[in-house]
Structures are given as C-alpha cells and as structure tokens.
Amino acid sequence: xxxxxxxxxxxxxxxxxxxxxxxxxxxxxxxxxxxxxxxxxxxxxxxxxxxxxxxxxxxxxxxxxxxxxxxxxxxxxxxxxxxxxxxxxxxxxxxxxxxxxxxxxxx
Numbered sequence: 001x002x003x004x005x006x007x008x009x010x011x012x013x014x015x016x017x018x019x020x021x022x023x024x025x026x027x028x029x030x031x032x033x034x035x036x037x038x039x040x041x042x043x044x045x046x047x048x049x050x051x052x053x054x055x056x057x058x059x060x061x062x063x064x065x066x067x068x069x070x071x072x073x074x075x076x077x078x079x080x081x082x083x084x085x086x087x088x089x090x091x092x093x094x095x096x097x098x099x100x101x102x103x104x105x106x107x
Contacts, residue, residue, distance in 0.1 A: 006036040010061070011076045012069060029074065037063030039077060054086040054101050061100040065090065069098060074105070082107040 013029040020026060040060045047057070061075060061083065075083045083102035091097050 005038045006063065008037050008039045008061075008077045010035050010037045010039075010063065012066070013074050013076060014070075015072065015074075029076075032068065032073075035063050035066060037061050037075075039083070054103075056103045057086055057101045058104050059083055059102045061102055063098055063100070065095040066098045067095075069100065075100070075102065076107060080107040 011034050012032045014032050015027050016030045017025050017027050038061065040062070042058060042060055046060070066088075069085065069088050071085050071087060073085045075085065077083075082105050083100075084105045085100055085102055087101040089099045089101075091099055
C-alpha cells in the first residue's frame with residue numbers, strides 16, 4: 001500500500017440505539033475515530049466480483065490495519081457521504097492493511 005493513495009479522511013461511526021419515552025427506538029451514530037483511506041467506487045469486473053460476496057456493495061475502501069472496524073458500522077467522508085460497512089478483511093497476516101466492502105447510503 002502506498003501512503004499517497006490514502007487521500008480520503010474517513011470518520012468511523014458506530015450505531016447506538018436509544019429508547020424513547022414512548023417505547024420507540026432511535027439510532028444515532030457515535031464517532032469512534034478517524035483514519036486515512038482510499039475510497040474506490042466499484043465498476044465492471046471488480047463490482048461483479050465484490051457482489052458475489054455481498055450483493056449490495058458499491059465501494060471498496062482500503063486503509064491501514066483497523067482492528068475495531070466491524071460490519072454494521074459506517075464510514076463518513078467528504079461532504080457527508082456515508083458508506084455502510086458490509087465486510088471487513090485483513091489482507092495479510094502482518095495486519096498491515098484492512099479492505100472494507102461498503103454500500104453508499106444517505107447520511
């Protein structure tokens with residue numbers, strides 16, 4: 001991984017459910033930290049291969065090893081663009097980088 005490719009500042013957020021007085025549940029997103037990464041929209045063959053693992057994937061994010069990132073979290077970058085995390089992979093045993101398959105969702 002070349003560090004110059006990590007040009008997107010990503011905010012890692014975790015969903016927190018809160019009960020309301022009327023019995024309903026609201027979901028809020030709690031920021032957990034920031035990381036630099038490469039956000040790559042998937043097209044063509046890469047999109048087809050990624051959608052074999054997760055049908056709704058639209059983007060692949062590469063960042064330095066991130067041990068706390070989990071499916072169901074989200075990454076926010078740019079002007080409020082949000083990516084819902086579907087799958088998280090460590091590319092090697094040395095834990096140098098993490099690859100994340102995401103779906104872009106309304107923020």
